[in-house]
Amino acid sequence: MESPERVELPAAFEDADVDVLVQLIADMMERVMAHNDQIPLSPESLTRFHSRTAPGISILDYLRRIVRFTKAERACLLITLHYIDQISARMPAFVLSSLTCHRFVIAAICVSSKCLCDAFCSNSVYAKVGGIPVAELNVLEREFLRIIDWNLTCTGEVLQEYYVNLVRQFSKGGYVISDAQSYSSLSSDSDMDTEFSPTSSPAPTPQPVMQTLHPHSSGNVPSTSRREPSTFLIDTATLAPEAPQPPTLEQNMAFAALQQEHAQELESESDMDTAR
Template sequence: METLALKTENACSETYLRLGLGESGKGSTGKPRLLSYLSSLLERSVEKNERFLETTQTKDVITIFHGSKAPSLGIGLYIERIFKYSCCSPSCFIVAYIYVERFIKRTNAVVTSLNVHRLLITSVMVAAKYIDDAFYNNAYYARVGGVSTLELNKLEIKFLFGVGFQLFVSSDTFGKYCALLEMEGSGGVQIERSIQACGIKGSWPNNEDSTCATAAR
C-alpha cells in the first residue's frame, strides 16, 4: 500500500526509515520500530496521567471509551496485535496518534489505562480508512481490537465528532510527529538533530497540532 510517508515530497527520509516506514527501519522481529516508540510514549502518558489523577484526587470523566477495568493485554502487545492483523500501513499508527492528540485537545480527555486501548483501535481504523488504499470493515477491526462491532461503530462515531471530522494530516505535521517518535526511541539524545533534520522550529506550532498533548494531560 502507498503510504503518507511515501507521498510526502519534503520527507525526512532518514527519520522515516529509522522508524520503520521502510525495510531498514524494522527491528529483529520484523516489526517497525515506531510501534515500540509509540507504545513507550503512550505508556508514559498513561502513567503520568493516572498519577496526576491520584495525587490531585481528580475524578476522571467517564466516556464511551472507558472500560470497567484495564485490559490484561498491555499497550505494546495491543499495538503489535493491531499491526499484525489489521495489515494497515505503518503510517497509520503515526496518523492515528495525531488523531488521538486532536481528540484530546478538542475534548479535554485524559488518556488512561481504562480508555487507551479503545482509543487506539478506533484511531487506527479511522486512519486506515483515510490514508490506505485498502482496509477491512468495522466487524474485522472489532475482532482485532477485542470489542463488539456495535461498540466499535459507536466508538467511531464518537471519535469522529471528537476530532471534528478533521482527518487531513499535512506532510509537515506528519514529519513533526515522526521526529517526536524518533526522540522517544532515542531517549532524547537525538532531539536537536531530529528537529533540524525535519526543519522543525524550536517549538511546536499551535495552528494545526500541538504535539506532546497526550503527555501533558
C-alpha cells in the first residue's frame, strides 16, 4: 500500500493556509480532550468554562465556523494554545476537555482578536458564532482576563514553536514544513525530545495534560531557554488511557450550584443592561 502524499507547508505559520492551521490545532485539542475526558470530574475542578454536556459540534467544525464568520487571524488561533498552557499553570483546576474546550476557545479568540488585531467583531457577533448568550460570553471574557492576569501576548517565536510541533505531531500525517533548516532551533528532534517528553506517573488515574510553556513573571515574557513542559508540545499518544467514570452525586450537586450561581450573575447583568 502506498504511503499518503506528503504536503509541504510554509516554514512560517503566518504563511500557512488558515484551514490547515485549524486542522492542526483541532487535531491536537481532540487528543488532549480524549485523554482528559477520562479523568473523573471532581466538584473542585468545576470552572466557568464547564458546560453541563459536551456540545454537539466537533472542535474542528467549531473552529472552522469561527474562522468563517469572524475572519480570525492565524496568530489569534495559535495563541489559544498558549493561553491554555498559561491558564492551566495559573489555575490547576482548569482542564481542557469536551466540557470546557468550546467555551474556552470562543472566549480566547474573542480576547486575542481585541488584543492583536486592528479590526475585530463585537461580543454579540462572537457570542452568536459561538452559540452562547452574549451575557454569558461577557462573564467568560472577564473570568478569562482575571485568570490570565491580562497577559495576552507572546513572542512570534513561541507561536512558531507551537506551529512546528503541531505539524510534527499531526495524527493523520501527510504534512511537512518546507525549508525546515531555517527553523532548526525550534524543530530539533533532540532538543524537543529532551525538553518536552511527558513523564510517567504511578497514579491510578490519568493526570490532566496541562502544563505551562512560558510562565510569566512580573508581566515579562521569559526567554525560551527557560521553557517548561507544555500541553501542546508533547505527544499525547504516549499517555496511558483509563476507562471514564460517571460523575458522582456530589459532583452533580456542585455543578448544579455553580450553574445556579452563574444564572444569577447573568440575570443580574441583564437587569443592569435593561436599566441602562
